[in-house]
Amino acid sequence: MGRESALTGLVEVHTFLVERLLPHELAEEADLYPLMAKMVGGDDPTGPMIRTHAEIAHLIRLLGQKIEDCSPLGPVPDDLPDLRRLLYSLDAVLRLHFAQEDEAYLSRAET
Numbered sequence: 001m002g003r004e005s006a007l008t009g010l011v012e013v014h015t016f017l018v019e020r021l022l023p024h025e026l027a028e029e030a031d032l033y034p035l036m037a038k039m040v041g042g043d044d045p046t047g048p049m050i051r052t053h054a055e056i057a058h059l060i061r062l063l064g065q066k067i068e069d070c071s072p073l074g075p076v077p078d079d080l081p082d083l084r085r086l087l088y089s090l091d092a093v094l095r096l097h098f099a100q101e102d103e104a105y106l107s108r109a110e111t
């Protein structure tokens with residue numbers, strides 16, 4: 001993969017995260033989590049998931065900044081460790097978050 005196509009791929013991933021994933025997560029927080037908290041009562045179980053949303057948004061901002069800092073010709077070898085770290089971090093946090101949400105929704109559905 002050449003530098004320019006790497007940059008195009010990074011921009012596509014970041015655009016997806018900003019335009020599709022983040023609005024979905026914010027809509028969950030605004031519409032779904034309050035319902036879940038009401039159903040469960042007592043301690044709000046959505047607090048950790050809301051905190052994870054903030055971490056996801058933070059990592060997306062850092063990725064966007066790193067992409068902006070790249071040359072218009074694409075990332076150079078010195079850019080790769082930071083880009084890999086951010087992408088792997090996002091992958092790990094998102095996998096964990098989706099698993100936590102699946103578990104929370106399924107456990108509510110079973111009660």
Ligand SMILES: [Fe+2]
Pocket residue numbers: 025028049053097101
């Ligand atoms: Fe979420």
